[in-house]
Amino acid sequence: MxxxxxxxxxxxxxxxxxxxxxxxxxxxxxxxxxxSIVDAVFEYLQNNGKA
Numbered sequence: 001m002x003x004x005x006x007x008x009x010x011x012x013x014x015x016x017x018x019x020x021x022x023x024x025x026x027x028x029x030x031x032x033x034x035x036s037i038v039d040a041v042f043e044y045l046q047n048n049g050k051a
Contacts, residue, residue: 003016003017003020003037004017007028010028010029011028011029012026012027012028013026013027013028014026020036020037021037
């Protein structure tokens, strides 16, 4: 999805993924996703039998 990129032992928000968080720049191990992306991921997982 291009939201996260692996950076060392952590996950870094990609520049494209920042718009889906509450932050204004890239952060490591982001834990505050914008509700719309959470809903989109949940819907994807439901539709693909993963949730």
